[in-house]
Amino acid sequence: MAQKNKAYRSIRLREFKRAYSFLLPAMILLAIFVIYPIIGTIIISFEGESSLTLDNYIAVLTEKSPSKALILTDNIGKTPPWGALVHNIVWIAIHVPVTTFLGLILAYALVHVYGRSIVKSLVFLSMVIPMVVGGLIIRFIFDAQVGVIPRLFSLIGLEGLSRTWTAYPQTALFSLIIGSIWLWLGFSLTIHSAAVDSIPKSFIEAARIDGASELQIFRHIVAPSVWPATLTVMVMTLLWDLKIFDIVYAATQGGPGGSSTVLAYVMWLYFARALDYGKAAATAVILTILTLIAASYMIRRSLRGG
Amino acid sequence: MKRRIMLFKPSVIISNLAAWIIAFIWLLPFIGLFMTSTRPFEEVVLKGWWSIIGDYTIKNYIEVLKNQQYDLYTGFKNSLIVALPSTVMPLIIAAMAAYAFSRFSFIMKNLLFILILVIMAIPQQTMVIPLFFLLKSMGLLDKLLGVILIHSSWGIAWITFFMKNYFSMLPRDVEEAARVDGASYATIFFKIILPISIPAIAAAAAIQFTWVWADFFFALIFLYSPENMVITQKVVAIKGQYHIDWGLLSAGSILAMIPPIIIYAALQKYYLRGMVGWVTGKG
Numbered sequence: 001m002a003q004k005n006k007a008y009r010s011i012r013l014r015e016f017k018r019a020y021s022f023l024l025p026a027m028i029l030l031a032i033f034v035i036y037p038i039i040g041t042i043i044i045s046f047e048g049e050s051s052l053t054l055d056n057y058i059a060v061l062t063e064k065s066p067s068k069a070l071i072l073t074d075n076i077g078k079t080p081p082w083g084a085l086v087h088n089i090v091w092i093a094i095h096v097p098v099t100t101f102l103g104l105i106l107a108y109a110l111v112h113v114y115g116r117s118i119v120k121s122l123v124f125l126s127m128v129i130p131m132v133v134g135g136l137i138i139r140f141i142f143d144a145q146v147g148v149i150p151r152l153f154s155l156i157g158l159e160g161l162s163r164t165w166t167a168y169p170q171t172a173l174f175s176l177i178i179g180s181i182w183l184w185l186g187f188s189l190t191i192h193s194a195a196v197d198s199i200p201k202s203f204i205e206a207a208r209i210d211g212a213s214e215l216q217i218f219r220h221i222v223a224p225s226v227w228p229a230t231l232t233v234m235v236m237t238l239l240w241d242l243k244i245f246d247i248v249y250a251a252t253q254g255g256p257g258g259s260s261t262v263l264a265y266v267m268w269l270y271f272a273r274a275l276d277y278g279k280a281a282a283t284a285v286i287l288t289i290l291t292l293i294a295a296s297y298m299i300r301r302s303l304r305g306g
Numbered sequence: 307m308k309r310r311i312m313l314f315k316p317s318v319i320i321s322n323l324a325a326w327i328i329a330f331i332w333l334l335p336f337i338g339l340f341m342t343s344t345r346p347f348e349e350v351v352l353k354g355w356w357s358i359i360g361d362y363t364i365k366n367y368i369e370v371l372k373n374q375q376y377d378l379y380t381g382f383k384n385s386l387i388v389a390l391p392s393t394v395m396p397l398i399i400a401a402m403a404a405y406a407f408s409r410f411s412f413i414m415k416n417l418l419f420i421l422i423l424v425i426m427a428i429p430q431q432t433m434v435i436p437l438f439f440l441l442k443s444m445g446l447l448d449k450l451l452g453v454i455l456i457h458s459s460w461g462i463a464w465i466t467f468f469m470k471n472y473f474s475m476l477p478r479d480v481e482e483a484a485r486v487d488g489a490s491y492a493t494i495f496f497k498i499i500l501p502i503s504i505p506a507i508a509a510a511a512a513i514q515f516t517w518v519w520a521d522f523f524f525a526l527i528f529l530y531s532p533e534n535m536v537i538t539q540k541v542v543a544i545k546g547q548y549h550i551d552w553g554l555l556s557a558g559s560i561l562a563m564i565p566p567i568i569i570y571a572a573l574q575k576y577y578l579r580g581m582v583g584w585v586t587g588k589g
Binding site: 015016018019020022023025026027029030032033034035036037038040041044106109110111112113114115116118119121122123124125126127128129130131132133136137139140141143145146147148151182185186187190191194214232236239242243245246249250264267268271272277280281283284285287288291292294295298299302303 | 317318320321322324325326328329332333334335336338339342350351354355356399400402403405406410411412413415416418419420421423424425426427428429430431432433434435436437440455456458459460462463466467491495516519520521522523526527537538541542545550552555556559562563566567569570574577578581582585
């Protein structure tokens with residue numbers, strides 16, 4: 001019995017050594033450059049004068065200066081600034097449904113389109129470029145001097161929209177959100193397109209022979225069968241909107257007057273401009289918590305192996 | 307006969323029209339940027355970049371590359387120095403880890419896998435404060451090597467996830483035959499598994515390179531001397547606080563997006579596979 005146990009243990013030990021010899025390089029790098037800093041940030045966020053406190057969190061959440069505020073309660077309902085967290089939420093509320101839905105219908109419409117792979121490649125192009133360049137392009141298309149969109153509105157005679165959108169608090173945030181639809185549609189289209197392609201042709205043919213309209217086919221066959229893909233697109237878009245930084249930095253620097261700040265940008269302001277590491281860490285942890293809540297769906301699904 | 311009727315159904319016409327209009331709108335900013343970069347700026351301001359008659363010039367490109375104030379040449383070089391090792395290193399390391407996850411059972415396997423999934427979701431902002439001081443104490447702050455180490459570590463999580471799913475789908479009979487012949491696991495991994503995984507490796511490499519090339523946040527925090535800045539930093543720096551020279555800025559933007567677009571064009575199939583695999587785990 002004891003001998004058997006010993007043999008078993010030595011097999012386990014061999015397996016352990018074997019597995020960890022493959023895992024070791026990854027674990028060392030992750031431990032030093034990823035895990036340690038994450039834990040460090042959490043600790044810094046609770047550090048006070050002498051003991052651990054919630055002061056940083058309270059200070060960050062009740063901050064009133066528009067460029068760093070997370071929630072500006074006394075200004076909700078008017079034009080931005082509303083606070084970075086509110087801006088993220090507005091961003092998500094507009095961007096997630098529009099991008100998801102547009103990608104879904106376009107993916108289905110493409111089934112009948114000549115040169116669909118060209119259309120797909122062109123729409124995906126904005127996904128490939130560095131996001132800071134994406135931000136600069138947003139600045140470009142909304143620029144009064146050279147951009148298309150202000151020129152179009154000046155043709156119609158809408159004064160308020162024929163100026164540089166990124167320079168005015170009423171329009172800065174929305175120009176970024178519209179621009180992010182341009183940047184991110186390729187993702188929604190690609191994921192939905194792969195899902196649409198995997199619907200058996202016979203389903204759609206059979207419905208068509210039975211006299212179903214395209215709209216009915218879309219609503220009752222296509223949309224339900226690609227639902228897992230739709231859910232994936234929604235979660236990933238939401239995560240991207242939460243973490244958004246590069247676009248804001250390149251196009252507006254969070255301005256004017258804090259009217260287009262986002263969580264990640266406020267974190268950077270605390271870190272690099274104010275050199276207030278406690279508040280920067282607290283903002284980062286708040287952002288992380290929101291991200292993990294959103295990502296928990298993806299994590300659980302991956303653990304199920306689906 | 308039936309097919310021909312199908313072609314002229316209104317829904318088909320609308321689909322074609324709508325899809326191509328969207329494709330055109332989506333391409334338009336790129337055309338605008340390109341036109342602006344190749345035209346004298348006074349003409350762009352006066353007539354708009356959409357007027358195609360007039361002078362063309364590569365002056366803007368030469369200016370942003372050579373002028374010490376912009377020095378995109380250095381940015382471009384630094385980005386390559388960072389992106390190449392930051393693609394190769396995590397690929398090898400993560401592929402090894404992924405092999406362990408797909409073939410062996412070991413203590414804390416589930417916990418480690420959950421950890422990898424969590425790391426994939428965590429924003430860069432959560433890591434930079436302690437990393438800043440860590441790099442400082444290692445003497446790697448404002449050094450390309452520091453950023454390479456961080457990118458490599460950061461890339462390990464998603465590549466492990468991606469490669470694990472690929473390895474799990476590979477048939478095992480060749481490996482088992484090699485085991486019977488007395489090959490070690492290291493031999494099997496490097497001589498059998500890696501060569502047959504080239505499609506997945508290409509997909510992961512395309513995405514990882516593009517991400518590292520595109521990164522701005524890590525660079526912004528860890529690199530600050532002009533001679534160490536990467537291309538994304540250099541391009542943003544062209545934009546002045548109040549005045550923007552769109553000729554220079556558009557030329558810089560085009561230069562910064564050339565390598566990722568070349569990779570996308572050359573490896574499109576792998577690229578899209580990597581993208582789908584990154585989110586769904588199905589390579």
